[in-house]
Amino acid sequence: MHEQLSISRRQVLKGAGAAALTGAATLMPTGKAIAVRGEAPRWAFIVDLRRCIGCRACTVACKAEFDVPLGAFRAAVYEEVVGTFPDSEKIFLPRLCNHCEGNKDDKVPPCVKGCPEYPKDRREFVTDDGKKIRYRGGATFKRPDGLILFDNSLCTGCGKCIEACPYGARNFDKLLISGKDSTKNGITKCTFCEHRIAKGVTPSCINICPGRARFFGDLNDPASEVSKLNKQFGLTENPNETTLLPGENTTPMCFYIDPQGALKKMVVAKKKFEKNDAILDVI
Amino acid sequence: MKREINRRDLFKLGIASAAVLAAGKAIGSSALAGTVDFVEGGRDFSPKTGAERKMIPSACWSCVTRDSMIGFVEDGRLVKLEGQPNSIRGKGKICAKGAAGINQLYDPDRILYPMKRAGKRGEGKWKRISWDEALTDLAGRLKKLRDEGHPEKFMFHYGRMKASSDKIVKGTFLSAYGTKTIGNHTSICEGAKWVGQELTWGKHYDNWDFDNTKMVVNFGSNCLEAHTNSIPVSQRLISAIVDRGVKLYTFDVRISNTAAKSTEWVPVKPGTDRAVVLAMCKVIMDAGLYDKDFFKFIKATKNRKASTDEKAAVLKAHLDKYSPEWAEKISGVPAAKIKSIALELAKTKPACVISYRGAVAHHHGADTERAIQMLAAITGNIDNPGGRCRAVGAKWKYPKGPKAPKTAGLKILDGFKGDIAYPNHHANHQVLKMIKDGKAGRPEIYMWYCYTPVYSHGEIQENIDILKDENLIPFTVNVNAYYDESAALADLILPNPSYLEWWDWEDMASPTQTPEYYIRQPFVKPLGESRDFKDVVCELADRMGFPLGFNSAEEFVKMSCEMTPDVKKAGGFEYMKKHGVWHDPNAKPKYYMYKKEVKTEDLKKDGVIFDEATGVYWNWKEAHAESEAEAKEKGYTKTKNAYKGYVGQEIDGKVYAGFKPDKVNKSGYFELYSELLEMKNLPAIPSFTPVPAYEKMGPDDLILTSYKVAVHIHSRSANCKWLTEISHDNPAKINTMTAKRLGIKSRDKIKIKSEIGEIITTADVTEGVVPGVVSISHHLGHWEYGRYASGKKAPFAGDNDPDLKLKTWSTHGVHPNWIMANKPDPISGQWAMLDNVVKVTKV
Secondary structure: OOOOOOOOHHHHHHOHHHHHHHOOOOOOOOOOOOOOOOOOOOEEEEEEOOOOOOOOHHHHHHHHHHOOOOOOOOEEEEEEEEOOOOOOEEEEEEEEOOOOOOOOOOOOOHHHHHOOOOOOEEEEEEOOOOOEEEEEEOOEEEOOOOOEEEOHHHOOOOOHHHHHOOOOOOEEEEEEEEOOEEEEEEEEOOOOOHHHHOOOEOOHHHHHOOOOOEEEEEOOOOOOHHHHHHHHHOOOOOHHHHOOOHHHOOOOOEEEEOOOOHHHHOOHHHOOOOOOOOOOOOO | OEOOOOHHHOOOOOOOOOOOOOOOOOOOOOHHHOOOOOEOOOOOEOOOOOOEOEEEEEEOOOOOOOOEEEEEEEOOEEEEEEEOOOOOOOOOOOOHHHHOHHHHHOOOOEOOOOEEEOOOOOOOOEEEOOHHHHHHHHHHHHHHHHHOOOHHHEEEEEOOOOHHHHHHHHHHHHHHHOEOOEEOOHHHOOHHHHHHHHOOOOOOOEEEOHHHOOEEEEEOOOOOOOOOOHHHHHHHHHHHHHHHOOEEEEEEOEOOHHHHOOOEEEEOOOOOHHHHHHHHHHHHHHOOOOOHHHHOOEEOOOOOOOOHHHHHHHHHHHHOOOOHHHHHHHHOOOHHHHHHHHHHHHHOOOOEEEEOHHHHOOOOHHHHHHHHHHHHHHOOOEOOOOOEEEOOOOOOOOOOOOOOOOOEOOOOOOOOOOOOOOOOOOOHHHHHHHHHHOOOOOOOEEEEEOOOOOOOOOOHHHHHHHHHOOOOOOEEEEEEOEOOOOHHHOOEEEEOOOHHHOOEEEOOOOOOOOOOEEEEOOOOOOOOOOOOHHHHHHHHHHHHOOOOOOOOHHHHHHHHHHHOHHHHHHOHHHHHHHHOEEOOOOOOOOOOHHHOEOOHHHHOOOOEEEEOOOOEEEEOOOOOOOOHHHHHHHOOOOOOOHHHHEEEEEEOOEEEOOOOOOOOOOOOOEEOOOHHHHOOOOOOOOOOOOOHHHHOOOOOOEEEEEEOOOOOOOOOOOOOHHHHOOOOOOOEEEEHHHHHHHOOOOOOEEEEEOOOOEEEEEEEEEOOEOOOEEEEEOOOOOOOOOHHHHOOOOOOOOOOOHHHHHOOOOOOOOOHHHHOOOOEOOOOOOEOHHHOEEEEEEO
């Protein structure tokens, strides 16, 4: 099923593979937006901090979607009181896996780079008009459409991907035994609800959000909501203002609409998660 | 603090809400093609297998909002809950509490079997018994009381019981049994707000029309986290703010999430909102910016025939002493701020003035609500698009049950004689005290349902002592799905299922001012041996010899669907089972209902008479007055239950529907001058009265206040692992300056002492609370309610939850109710829960 891919592992790590896979966007003049032909979508997630009311519906929806065990979160909301009374304010910061594109040099996200069980195999991604794009898989991997996924059957439970993520987006799943080492646990992380978007249904956290503060869509499609918001708020143009930890050089695909500069005011927005520290939603 | 929203922030996104419901509807091209048209909910797929799950429409019951909801079942198990895309109320959304309903259903500590106590009451020893044994015992006891002619000695006390649940249990079963000793919970919630409304515009519930408003001023509501119509209005409010640039000013003692999203959080000292509101009214009246048209419907003077100018003059004179400068001294809100918000409110049309417990759970809280009604009224924002509107909900028709041979009630629901002027919604926090006192009698059987007499209001120790005393209450019965602190003091426990296993029809208010009909249906069959109490009362009635006319809640709902014309036309019970929700797409939103004129023929109906003093047309027969002569002699105001015969209000030669009264004999005017209050020597026009407890404060005393968080539900969600994982502690929040003065730092152990008692808890020092206040969230501090809530396993509980081993928290909170006094507001009976004065010291 998997054809031989001429791109070597070394080239993938250096980014050549990734560049060949995604390519450039071309415009499609149509009323109903469809993918650029022959290309994978470029998925992006947007959180509009103006609309988040800190209700935690997203946190719980995600828990329910995947029956995530206690102690781990795929999505979480942080809140901070900043400033001095009476001019204090409270800010909410929803966060999830950023499905990073990787640093500018090799375009490999830190978690995938850190995984000893990547690359392990060859997989195939099929575009809407049937074109097959080959890519490398492993215990964790980045798909041509941008999703960073994990395959527990290849996982050894070493935890290096958790350590590698500066956003704390990955954690051990204490109710999952890793595929390759029955003494270790597998991991849990946001998959952008891959199983739902495959069927044309929005990710669970977006579906539930009463504030309508979350968006998901294809940046390769200029008619998509995320493309319009991107244009409106200059999201991809200004990652220093619109993404978390821009200094980590991860190129997150999760953007924040933040006209109030909340990301600059919050201590937790600047936190780099180290070792096995992972996101938690605790008020 | 204040935040500017500049024009660049305004962006109407025009989100495509391609809401598609149920299986069978093709989605179109696959999402991986990059199509924009993702369906928002309505379908669900297993993350493991990709298999589609079965969708069942139902309704949430986590809070009183009771959103329409859909759930997905896989292999006989409920796996997901989401909003109902076809609901005009919820528009496809539910909150964290609703989504965590799965935890309520599969709580490993749930009560699944009838239980009888085996040791002393409260000892914690239990015996499993059969339903037959339980109901034989219970029916026997109930029948004996009824046959002896003492139905009132059976007391039923519910916390939450609405719509068809209310009609079946209270309207049919309890009514046919003959007891009126029925307690509720309203006084610990917002009884003052309802009485304030009943004294001004009649039947309670105010819908806030955020879809059409241009400005919102908020006193003590935290509707973005917790509200009686939470999801329907919270989504509309945040949309109004972001999409239309609507300004929201929130007066609160802390930065709630609602205050956090406001244009400006205006810190205010607890219990002083009324001072600010009165000052705002003065500013608006003095500036001549009041809505002269609406004044026609206002009663501001004893003489109802006063002109608008005369009414305005009276209000101005009354408000004269309530200057912004005066209000600043009392509330801490700068006078300039009071003025500017007042003027902005008067000039922004339409605007919505909202309020909730923060403002009204105080001494004379009902007058605070009246003052807020006044503010909305003088600015013309009553029952108008964009304003504060009389709520509209579904009106179901349903079967009626048999009549009781004798109906009686113990007078223990409304507090001690003379304490409360208009206890329209009872004083349930006084019930145990009344039982202890005994002068008004005591129930022999005390049954509570979705309620926790021990834990939900103040003076927990006294509550425990009274409930535990078999000399005071011989037999206690709890209908419950969970082993909470009160269940532990029952003699008999009947296992109720969670709401995810019930049938109901539902009717909560719609923010669109057009009604929505919806039902609740089970996702799974009741677990264990639990049985819907609504079905159980049918059997109890059979056993006692007065069959209700239906055998189950499902049958009641089915009959109601067929009896309600609109629902029957839509397709009746089968339609509702399949779709869950229905509304008339052609229904016109109901605004300005008071302006409707009463038809002449309705004034001529048999029994209708005219009351000169009030201008009210009323039907003495429908009010069950003794005779026409007596009705005329006593007059409308003084005839008991005259309001039940209300027909219309005469104003300037016309007769209007007006502001129809409820619970009390108010006229059809929007009453800012209340003769009913004057009769009881209470301020006739909304006035400032200081909170007595605060007047006695020493320089080192603090005010104890409490609040709700978005992820918890009253006292009944701490067993939900996904919610308690997020919020499992309720430290005492204290302002940095206050804490410094007291030598307290975050995480210090502190003692908080009131006149009732003391608690030891943890401090959390923050800039997000007004100085002089200690603020503790309400929900936590359980010592029962299961392992997630308290660490304690319930009797007969299993271990069927792998997450039990992964519980990461060992704190369970400390409840402020231990030290809050159960004092009632003298006007409404509202539990003045936010009036407590305390001393805080480091331990």
